[in-house]
Amino acid sequence: xxxxxxxxxxxxxxxxxxxxxxxxxxxxxxxxxxxxxxxxxxxxxxxxxxxxxxxxxxxxxxxxxxxxxxxxxxxxxxxxxxxxxxxxxxxxxxxxxxxxxxxxxxxxxxxxxxxxxxxxxxxxxxxxxxxxxxxxxxxxxxxxxxxxxxxxxxxxxxxxxxxxxxxxxxxxxxxxxxxxxxxxxx
Amino acid sequence: xxxxxxxxxxxxxxxxxxxxxxxxxxxxxxxxxxxxxxxxxxxxxxxxxxxxxxxxxxxxxxxxxxxxxxxxxxxxxxxxxxxxxxxxxxxxxxxxxxxxxxxxxxxxxxxxxxxxxxxxxxxxxxxxxxxxxxxxxxxxxxxxxxxxxxxxxxxxxxxxxxxxxxxxxxxxxxxxxxxxxxxxxxxxxxxxxxxxxxxxxxxxxxxxxxxxxxxxxxxxxxxxxxxxxxxxxxxxxxxxxxxxxxxxxxxxxxxxxxxxxxxxxxxxxxxxxxxxxxxxxxxxxxxxxx
Numbered sequence: 002x003x004x005x006x007x008x009x010x011x012x013x014x015x016x017x018x019x020x021x022x023x024x025x026x027x028x029x030x031x032x033x034x035x036x037x038x039x040x041x042x043x044x045x046x047x048x049x050x051x052x053x054x055x056x057x058x059x060x061x062x063x064x065x066x067x068x069x070x071x072x073x074x075x076x077x078x079x080x081x082x083x084x085x086x087x088x089x090x091x092x093x094x095x096x097x098x099x100x101x102x103x104x105x106x107x108x109x110x111x112x113x114x115x116x117x118x119x120x121x122x123x124x125x126x127x128x129x130x131x132x133x134x135x136x137x138x139x140x141x142x143x144x145x146x147x148x149x150x151x152x153x154x155x156x157x158x159x160x161x162x163x164x165x166x167x168x169x170x171x172x173x174x175x176x177x178x179x180x181x182x183x184x185x186x187x
Numbered sequence: 188x189x190x191x192x193x194x195x196x197x198x199x200x201x202x203x204x205x206x207x208x209x210x211x212x213x214x215x216x217x218x219x220x221x222x223x224x225x226x227x228x229x230x231x232x233x234x235x236x237x238x239x240x241x242x243x244x245x246x247x248x249x250x251x252x253x254x255x256x257x258x259x260x261x262x263x264x265x266x267x268x269x270x271x272x273x274x275x276x277x278x279x280x281x282x283x284x285x286x287x288x289x290x291x292x293x294x295x296x297x298x299x300x301x302x303x304x305x306x307x308x309x310x311x312x313x314x315x316x317x318x319x320x321x322x323x324x325x326x327x328x329x330x331x332x333x334x335x336x337x338x339x340x341x342x343x344x345x346x347x348x349x350x351x352x353x354x355x356x357x358x359x360x361x362x363x364x365x366x367x368x369x370x371x372x373x374x375x376x377x378x379x380x381x382x383x384x385x386x387x388x389x390x391x392x393x394x395x396x397x398x399x400x401x402x403x404x405x406x407x408x409x410x411x412x413x414x415x416x417x418x419x420x421x422x423x424x425x426x427x428x429x430x431x432x433x434x435x436x437x438x439x440x441x442x443x444x445x446x447x448x449x450x451x452x453x454x455x456x457x458x459x460x461x462x463x464x465x466x467x468x469x470x471x472x473x474x475x476x477x
Contacts, residue, residue, distance in 0.1 A: 025192040045195035045237070048228075067188035068225035075291050081265070082291040087224045091195050092217075092241065136291065157376045158289025 032093045034059065035103030043090055050074040052090035053100055061101040061131050065160070072159030075132035076100050082136045101131035104138055113179040114138045114172070123172030125163035132159050137173055141180055147173065190227035194236045201325045201352060204238050209327060209350040211236045216352055218260060221288070221296035222304040238352075246354065251276045255321075255357040264293035264301075264311075277318065277360050279367040283310045283385060286369065289377035299353050305338075305345045305409075308379045310371070312339060312410040317385050317402035318359040319412075326351035339409040364397070365389040368467040370460045371404055374447060380405045381448045382456035388424060388468040395421050399465070401432075406440040406457045413439040424469030429462040436461045 025044040032039055032049075034057060041056040050067075053059045053076070065071035067086045074085040077099035105111040114137045117123065124130045133156060140147070140155045147155070152173035153166075161169060196214075198204040208214050214236035217223060226232050240246060246261040251272045258267060267273060268284040287293055287301070287310050301309045302322070314320070315335045322333040327350055340346050347353065361367065371383025383404030391397050399415040415432055442453035 026194050028195065044192065046190045046192055046227075048189070048224075051189075068228055069221065069292060072289070072291065078294070081294040083295050084221075084291055086228070087221055087292075087295065089195070089220070089224075091197075092220070092239065095241075140290075154376065155290075158291050 028091050030090045030094055032090060032098055033096070034098045035100060041090075045089060045091055047090045048086050049076070049088040049090050049093050049098070050085035052093070053085060053098075056090075059100050059102055061106070063128055063131050065128070070160070071129070072132040072136065073129050075135045075159065077103075077135050077139055080139060080142070082139050099135070101134050104134060112138060113183065114141070114176040117172040117176035117179055118169075121172040121175050122168045123164065124161075124169075129159060129161045129163075133161070133169060133172075137176060140173075141177055145177060145181060145184075147177055149174065152177075188228050190224070191230060191233045193227075193234055195239065196236055197239045197242045199242045199244070201243060201354060204240060204243065204352050205325060205327055205350055207236065207238050208352070212349065214238055216240060216303070218300040218303075219263060219296040220300075221292050222301065222306065222309075240352070249273050254360055256280065256360065257323075257355050257357045258298050259355045260297065260299040260353055262298055264288070264296050264298055265290065267298050268293065277358055279314060279318070279361075279369060279385060279387065280358065282367060282369040283314045286310055286371050286373075286377075286380070286383065292377075299356055302338075302356055303345065303347065303353050305340075305343050307342055307408055307410060308405045310369070310380070310383060310385075310404055313383070313385050313402040313404050314369075315356060315358060316410040316412050317387055317400055318361070320359055321357045322347070322353055323355045323357065324348075324351045325354045330354070336411075339411075342408050361387055362389055362398075364391060364472075366468045366471045368464040368471075370464045370467070372456050372460060382406050382442070382453050382460055384457065384460045384464050386461065386464040386468050388465060388472070390424060390472055394423055394472070396424060396427075401436070401439075401461055401464070403440055403457060403461075406442040406453050408441060411439075424465075424472055427465070427469065429465045432461060432465065433458050 027042050029042050050064050053062045063073040065073035069084045069087045075082050076085045078096050105115050114134050152170045196207050213234050215234040217237045217239045246259040248259045249270045250257040256273050256277045264284050264287045274281045298311050301311045320335045322338050324331050367387045369385045371380035373380045386401045389398040396419045399419045401413045436458050440457050442450045444450040
């Protein structure tokens with residue numbers, strides 16, 4: 002048995018840990034988020050999701066699984082959905098990032114997808130919702146009139162543990178309807 | 188679930204990237220990051236340096252020639268999926284790419300990156316194998332070409348040297364008279380397949396089979412090619428009862444169990460998908476039923 006007084010393995014471990022902690026190098030990073038440039042000094046390993054939430058205090062982007070499976074942190078990078086947890090802030094510098102706040106952040110500025118989710122009960126606890134809103138907003142730009150099957154497929158990369166997805170699929174179709182109505186000449 | 192500390196390097200030339208890899212034995216290459224970043228976040232790997240290829244010019248092209256579809260290291264799955272020339276030259280690319288993860292992952296993940304990652308559950312390594320593709324590696328001594336058959340060494344293992352970067356891969360085009368199909372089965376569309384298969388079926392002018400090949404996803408350690416030509420040559424595709432390939436498929440695969448699925452079920456899926464994929468490829472021949 003190791004004697005309690007023999008702490009050398011622990012010390013070596015602690016030293017190795019300290020070494021690792023010290024290797025963090027800081028970068029001055031400028032990212033365009035929701036139309037404005039934001040500059041912060043962050044370590045290279047800062048995930049875009051944490052950059053948005055911790056450094057910019059944009060807490061609309063939610064962090065679920067943190068390895069790309071759940072879709073809660075989905076943001077738009079140059080208009081296309083991407084997992085914010087699978088990107089480093091340093092990689093986002095030459096790109097335009099849109100979070101759910103950039104799509105509508107108050108009751109009277111909701112976009113068509115947010116409005117449809119409110120109307121169709123597309124959310125319950127709301128944790129997964131920002132990832133759905135960004136994903137569906139981008140999808141409807143390319144596919145203004147989706148079938149129910151396409152609506153189901155577009156949300157296949159986002160997990161929701163409350164709704165059972167039925168009302169989310171309805172929300173996709175309703176959002177498409179709202180978008181078309183808004184696009185029609187008065 | 189946060190990556191450990193690393194130094195971030197952003198070279199602007201392949202020479203610089205290769206030099207950085209040579210200087211740092213525990214460096215890793217970063218392109219789209221859709222396989223690498225989860226591995227870092229789960230601390231399954233702790234590289235000291237990440238060498239980001241994003242700033243290197245000339246790696247974002249898809250080029251089509253008579254023999255190849257050449258895909259640069261920074262081409263995303265989404266970009267390749269949308270490429271009409273690439274699709275016309277090699278429909279199997281799009282047939283397979285539709286099944287690669289979810290659109291949000293395809294928007295960032297690169298096709299070359301998933302080949303470099305060499306995950307047997309990835310779709311594109313099997314496509315490189317069945318097309319007799321070639322990896323174009325760039326290293327300190329310059330360029331070299333590695334055929335797919337010599338590239339995949341084991342699960343998540345390749346014959347690429349530590350100080351080499353893949354500049355592009357070339358997927359081989361099939362001869363005239365070839366139809367292809369790709370099928371996979373996953374618990375949720377876009378998740379890793381429990382089993383998947385790519386097939387290519389070639390007939391001559393009289394409509395008789397001259398080549399029949401398959402490559403599998405998630406049921407072999409290394410993406411290889413199962414050549415079924417011997418058993419099928421001379422047959423008319425739409426007349427074949429595809430259960431004749433069952434034994435050869437079961438001999439070729441080495442399915443393993445995990446929390447999602449048993450080895451037996453994986454084997455069952457691989458056999459069923461292979462039969463269906465060949466039937467689909469047969470039916471799309473000009474002489475076929477549809």
